[in-house]
Structures are given as C-alpha cells and as structure tokens.
Amino acid sequence: MPQKPKVAVWKFASCDGCQLTLLDCEDELLALAGEVEIANFAEASRAIAKGPYDLSLVEGSITTPHDAERIHQIRRASKFLVTIGACATAGGIQALRNFRNVNEFISIVYATPSYIETLSKSTPIAEHVPVDFELRGCPIDKGQLLEVISAFLNGRKPNTPRHSVCIECKRRGVVCVMVAHGTACLGPVTQDGCGVICPGCQRGCYGCFGPKETPNTRSLSGWFGDLGMKEQEIVRVFRTFNAGAEPFRRESEAHEH
Amino acid sequence: MNGEPATTGRQFVIEREHFDQLFELLARKGYRVVGPRIRDGAIVYDQVNSAADLPAGWTEEQEGGKYRLKRREDEALFGYAVGPHSWKKFLHPPNVRLWQAMRKEGSLEVQEEKQEVPKTAFIGARSCELHAIAVQDRVFMNGPYLDTSYRLRRDSVFIVAVNCGCAGGTCFCVSMNTGPKATSGFDLVLTEALEEGRHYFVAESGTETGAAVLAELSQRPAEDREIRSAEEVVARTAGQMGRTMDVSDIKGLLYANYEHPRWDNVAARCLTCGNCTSVCPTCFCTTVEDVTDLSGQKAERWQKWDSCFTMDFSYIHGGSVRSTPKARYRQWMTHKLATWIDQFGTSGCVGCGRCITWCPVAIDITEEVRAIRESDFRRTKRDRHGDTGTDSG
Numbered sequence: 001m002p003q004k005p006k007v008a009v010w011k012f013a014s015c016d017g018c019q020l021t022l023l024d025c026e027d028e029l030l031a032l033a034g035e036v037e038i039a040n041f042a043e044a045s046r047a048i049a050k051g052p053y054d055l056s057l058v059e060g061s062i063t064t065p066h067d068a069e070r071i072h073q074i075r076r077a078s079k080f081l082v083t084i085g086a087c088a089t090a091g092g093i094q095a096l097r098n099f100r101n102v103n104e105f106i107s108i109v110y111a112t113p114s115y116i117e118t119l120s121k122s123t124p125i126a127e128h129v130p131v132d133f134e135l136r137g138c139p140i141d142k143g144q145l146l147e148v149i150s151a152f153l154n155g156r157k158p159n160t161p162r163h164s165v166c167i168e169c170k171r172r173g174v175v176c177v178m179v180a181h182g183t184a185c186l187g188p189v190t191q192d193g194c195g196v197i198c199p200g201c202q203r204g205c206y207g208c209f210g211p212k213e214t215p216n217t218r219s220l221s222g223w224f225g226d227l228g229m230k231e232q233e234i235v236r237v238f239r240t241f242n243a244g245a246e247p248f249r250r251e252s253e254a255h256e257h
Numbered sequence: 258m259n260g261e262p263a264t265t266g267r268q269f270v271i272e273r274e275h276f277d278q279l280f281e282l283l284a285r286k287g288y289r290v291v292g293p294r295i296r297d298g299a300i301v302y303d304q305v306n307s308a309a310d311l312p313a314g315w316t317e318e319q320e321g322g323k324y325r326l327k328r329r330e331d332e333a334l335f336g337y338a339v340g341p342h343s344w345k346k347f348l349h350p351p352n353v354r355l356w357q358a359m360r361k362e363g364s365l366e367v368q369e370e371k372q373e374v375p376k377t378a379f380i381g382a383r384s385c386e387l388h389a390i391a392v393q394d395r396v397f398m399n400g401p402y403l404d405t406s407y408r409l410r411r412d413s414v415f416i417v418a419v420n421c422g423c424a425g426g427t428c429f430c431v432s433m434n435t436g437p438k439a440t441s442g443f444d445l446v447l448t449e450a451l452e453e454g455r456h457y458f459v460a461e462s463g464t465e466t467g468a469a470v471l472a473e474l475s476q477r478p479a480e481d482r483e484i485r486s487a488e489e490v491v492a493r494t495a496g497q498m499g500r501t502m503d504v505s506d507i508k509g510l511l512y513a514n515y516e517h518p519r520w521d522n523v524a525a526r527c528l529t530c531g532n533c534t535s536v537c538p539t540c541f542c543t544t545v546e547d548v549t550d551l552s553g554q555k556a557e558r559w560q561k562w563d564s565c566f567t568m569d570f571s572y573i574h575g576g577s578v579r580s581t582p583k584a585r586y587r588q589w590m591t592h593k594l595a596t597w598i599d600q601f602g603t604s605g606c607v608g609c610g611r612c613i614t615w616c617p618v619a620i621d622i623t624e625e626v627r628a629i630r631e632s633d634f635r636r637t638k639r640d641r642h643g644d645t646g647t648d649s650g
Contacts, residue, residue: 028551031550031551031552032551034551034552035551035552146551147548149551150548150549150550150551150553151549153551153553154549154553156547156549159546159547159548161567161569162567162568162569163531163564163566163567163568163569164528164529164530164531166530166531166532166535166617167530167531167535167562167564167567170351170531170532170535170536170562171351171352171535171561171562172351173301173341173342173346173351174297175296175297175298175299175301175341176324176341176532176615176617178322178617179322179323179324179341179614179615179617180297180298180299180324180325180341181298182323185617187530187617188528188530188532188617188618189528189530202297202298213529213567213568214529214568214580214581214582215528216525216526216527216528216529216582218525219525219526219527219528219618220528220617220618222618223322223617223618223619
C-alpha cells in the first residue's frame with residue numbers, strides 16, 4: 001500500500017479557529033484520517049512526525065521576527081503549502097496595528113514593554129514565502145477546507161470561486177439586505193465561500209472572506225455614504241479581519257481624514 | 258367533461274370569496290402550488306397553500322437599488338409588480354446535479370441523474386415573466402441542443418398569469434412590448450378588480466388544461482361592464498411605467514458604440530457582483546463544477562448559475578478574456594439588448610426592471626442606453642462632418 005500523504009498544521013499569530021475547523025469536520029474526520037497521515041497537529045495530538053510534509057496547512061500571520069524565520073523552515077519542509085484563514089492570507093484582525101505605531105500600543109498594554117519583541121506590521125504568509133494556495137475566511141469554511149484537501153488528494157483544482165457573495169445569495173434566493181432593507185453589506189466586494197451566513201440571517205456581510213476578484217470598493221463606499229454612513233463608519237467596515245488585504249486597506253485609508 | 262370545455266376563449270368572473278377554490282383544486286390535481294408571499298421584507302416566489310399566503314394588501318416601492326414593502330389601501334392579492342425572484346428558480350434551478358460517477362474495479366461507472374419533477378402550478382406570473390419564460394424556452398428547447406431536464410420541468414408547469422394592476426418604479430414592459438397584458442404563454446389569466454366594495458377576478462383560459470380548471474371553479478360569464486373594468490386596470494398600469502427604453506435600431510446603436518466613453522462611466526460604478534444577471538428572468542448561463550470525495554472513489558458534476566460578470570466566466574487558457582469591468586458590463590448589456598436578437602431572434606430584455614432595482618448601486622440599463630443614444634458615435638460623427646443627410650444605416 002502506498003504511503004499516505006503527510007499533512008501538517010502550523011500556527012502563527014491567530015486564534016486557532018481555522019485549524020479547529022479541521023476537527024469540526026466530525027462526519028468526515030475518519031474518512032480524512034483514512035486518506036492522510038496527520039503528522040503535526042498540536043490541537044489534536046502531541047505526536048509529531050518529522051518532515052518533509054506533503055501538505056502543510058498554515059494558520060496565522062507573521063508578527064514577530066521569530067515567526068518570520070520559522071515560516072521559512074516550514075516552507076522548506078513542505079511540498080505543498082496552503083494558508084488558511086484571514087490571518088494567514090491578509091494579516092488578520094491584528095493587521096489593525098499596520099495603521100498605527102505599534103510601539104505606542106506596547107507602551108500602553110505591557111508592564112515591561114522591553115520584553116516584547118514584535119514587528120511593526122502583521123503580514124500574510126505569502127509576503128514571506130511562496131504559497132501554493134490561499135484559503136480565505138474568518139474562520140475558513142469547513143466545506144471549502146475539505147474541498148481543498150480533496151482537490152489536493154485527487155490532483156485537481158479546488159472549487160473555491162473568487163466571485164462575490166451576491167452570486168451565492170441569489171442562488172439561495174436570499175433577499176438582498178441592502179436593496180430591501182437599506183442595510184450596508186460588503187457582499188458585493190467580498191469573496192463567496194461562507195455560505196452567506198450573515199445575509200441569510202438578514203444582516204449585512206462583514207467581509208470575512210476578504211476582497212473578491214476585481215472588487216469595486218470605491219463605488220460601494222459611495223453607496224454606503226448615500227445610505228447615510230459617515231466616513232469614519234466606512235473606515236471601520238473595511239477594517240476588520242481583512243483590514244490588511246490591499247483593496248480593503250486602500251479603501252479604508254481613502255476615508256480616513 | 259366531454260369535448261372542449263365550455264369556458265375556452267371566453268371571460269368569466271370569479272368572486273374573491275371563491276378564489277381559494279383555485280388552490281384547493283390545483284392541490285387536488287396533484288400540483289405543488291408556488292406563488293407570491295412575503296418573506297424577509299420582499300415578495301418572493303415560494304410554496305403557497307391558499308390565498309391566505311398571498312401578500313394581501315401589500316405592494317412595493319421600487320427604485321434603482323431600492324425595494325421597500327408598502328401597505329396598500331385595499332386588500333388586493335396581486336397589487337405589487339415583481340420581486341427579487343423569478344420563475345427561473347423553478348424552471349432553471351440554480352444548482353442541479355448532472356451526474357455521479359463511482360470508481361469500480363479500475364473503471365468508472367457513471368450514474369445518470371434521476372429526474373423527478375413535481376407538477377408545479379405558478380400563481381401570479383406577469384406578462385413580462387411569460388415573455389421571459391418564452392425566451393428561455395427558445396434557449397433551452399428550440400436550439401440545436403435540447404436541454405431535456407428543462408423540457409421536463411417546463412412540461413410539468415401549469416401557469417396562472419395575472420395582468421398587472423400596477424407598475425413598479427423600474428418597470429418598462431411597455432417599451433419592450435412585453436406587457437402589462439398577458440397575451441400568450443398561460444393556462445389561465447386573471448385580472449384583479451377592486452371597485453366599490455367588490456373584489457373579483459376576470460378570468461380567461463389560454464389552454465384546454467386551463468379551461469378545464471376554470472370549468473371546475475365557481476364562476477359565471479363576465480358582464481361587459483366587468484370586462485371593461487378589467488381592460489381599464491391594464492390600461493391604467495400601462496400608463497404607470499416607471500421607466501422607458503427607446504429600442505429603435507438598438508442593435509445598430511450598440512454595435513456602432515463599442516468604444517463609447519459611457520462604458521468607462523458605468524464601469525466605474527459597476528461592482529461586477531452579478532446581481533443583475535441572477536435576478537434577470539432570461540439570463541441562463543451556468544458553469545459546471547466537478548467535485549470528488551476525499552477517497553477519490555466518487556465524483557459528481559454540478560451545474561450552477563453563473564454570471565458573465567465573473568472572471569471565471571470568460572477564463573480560457575492563460576486568463577480571462579473579459580478582465581475589465583468595462584468589458585464585462587458591455588458584454589452583458591450588448592448581449593441582452595442586441596446580440597441576443599441575432600442569436601435567438603428576440604431581445605433578451607423583457608422590461609421587468611429587476612436588474613435596476615436589485616443592482617446594489619442602482620445602475621439602470623434604460624439610463625445606460627439613453628446615455629449612449631444621446632451621444633451616439635454615428636450622430637456625433639455626422640455632426641462633425643456637417644452631414645445632415647438621412648441615416649445611411
């Protein structure tokens with residue numbers, strides 16, 4: 001019997017929510033364990049098998065000099081490296097530091113700021129090493145994670161479209177919250193993949209899956225203004241889990257006066 | 258009943274208090290009945306069990322990028338225009354599994370998808386929507402390749418049309434010559450009349466099935482006065498159109514203006530979100546997704562609604578053909594209004610106004626046509642050359 005592919009899960013600056021999505025697979029977990037060898041997954045087991053690894057799932061952003069080194073070791077030990085979640089693909093919520101001077105936070109938060117060694121910016125993994133595939137979301141979607149692993153195991157391209165949340169809202173017959181209720185929604189500039197959780201509950205999209213392909217944030221912001229949103233509020237809707245993603249970063253900065 | 262039902266081609270009156278019979282009768286005949294009902298702040302199409310499920314006394318206010326439910330001053334059951342859904346969701350569903358395959362001893366065994374289509378009755382289809390269904394019929398059934406599953410669903414439908422009693426703020430069926438009076442494509446057509454404490458429907462059948470249904474309901478032949486009232490309802494609606502579109506020489510206009518500066522203008526506003534194509538009752542494009550399970554023993558092919566506003570839509574080896582939003586909007590609008598005519602012999606637009614209302618940033622197809630027409634390249638060229646002669650085409 002051929003050896004099963006070795007899968008490793010790695011953590012950088014993050015909340016662990018994305019790697020826990022793997023454990024959340026419940027029904028599919030046994031099937032997955034049958035197809036791959038979980039070689040490194042601290043949330044599930046202390047047993048750690050040596051590399052090299054066939055597939056590395058990397059969670060979290062780079063925020064310390066130590067992590068900036070460590071990601072290179074992981075890249076060297078991985079044949080295929082997939083980043084999972086908004087932290088790993090866009091710098092995460094902690095990328096809010098990118099808009100301010102991090103030393104000021106440190107001096108306020110920590111009793112002994114000199115103990116803290118951190119970088120001025122929280123950056124996605126792809127800014128440090130080549131990444132084979134980026135899986136979006138805060139947190140990632142379980143179905144999409146299984147799809148990416150299935151695609152990897154079967155040597156095919158994963159079905160993780162880069163189009164808007166709107167496309168999926170309409171497939172599901174969800175009534176548009178922006179048009180029918182006047183609720184601000186990031187769906188038209190956000191990548192599909194969450195299963196329209198918020199619009200499905202009549203809430204506006206928070207943009208957890210980051211910018212879609214060719215996002216026209218400028219036009220949408222103009223409309224938010226017409227809906228009565230103030231400039232500072234527009235800054236805030238673009239500054240959440242994907243604040244560091246280029247189109248969202250640019251849009252939030254355009255409204256900061 | 259023997260021979261042709263006595264109700265064929267004549268107009269009858271069904272009083273409001275007898276209207277529930279229609280739902281009971283259709284259910285008895287084995288139909289799943291779908292129609293308008295209120296959900297999440299809009300009138301959507303979903304299962305309805307009786308007239309009590311209909312949006313009695315409700316209408317809507319529609320503008321570019323805006324839809325709000327509003328109370329009417331009466332208890333009209335069909336006193337609204339059209340909502341976010343169209344009958345496309347039943348006839349051309351957004352997600353359809355096409356086939357499955359299993360790996361069996363080194364070879365693949367493909368399993369054809371079982372087609373189980375429930376008999377379905379549409380309640381309240383509007384004239385523009387009947388035209389939209391006719392457009393999709395041409396696409397799926399009258400071309401060189403027949404879509405058998407569409408055919409199956411289409412053949413299982415019983416359509417109760419309603420002539421519009423009011424027009425929405427983004428309606429322009431009069432411009433497109435698709436309404437507001439339903440003239441074909443229905444089994445039964447109703448006109449709802451509310452006058453001096455009376456609430457009734459003037460009904461006419463369009464098919465023998467429709468006539469048979471009508472014959473089983475409590476009805477009586479309509480009086481001239483009632484027929485005139487119904488005609489007035491439709492005439493009034495025709496005068497209420499929220500939008501107009503000049504479609505004269507629309508093909509010539511759009512084909513001559515591929516490089517019009519207006520395309521850059523609309524591209525700056527367009528979100529390429531795909532909402533317009535999803536709500537459009539004629540847009541029919543799909544993509545296919547192949548999925549496998551973890552073990553690689555089972556594969557499935559799914560057909561899903563797609564949109565010409567996505568990058569994947571025009572992706573071929575090396576990249577997307579229409580990489581700019583400008584190219585994608587121009588493709589959509591030019592196809593809808595012009596190349597569609599070359600392809601299918603009819604316009605792809607029925608003037609329902611959904612793409613205007615449900616565009617999150619209120620892009621208005623009638624406004625875009627008007628802007629291009631106002632500074633038509635051909636005319637501005639003639640103006641430049643001082644040519645006042647007739648259009649050479």
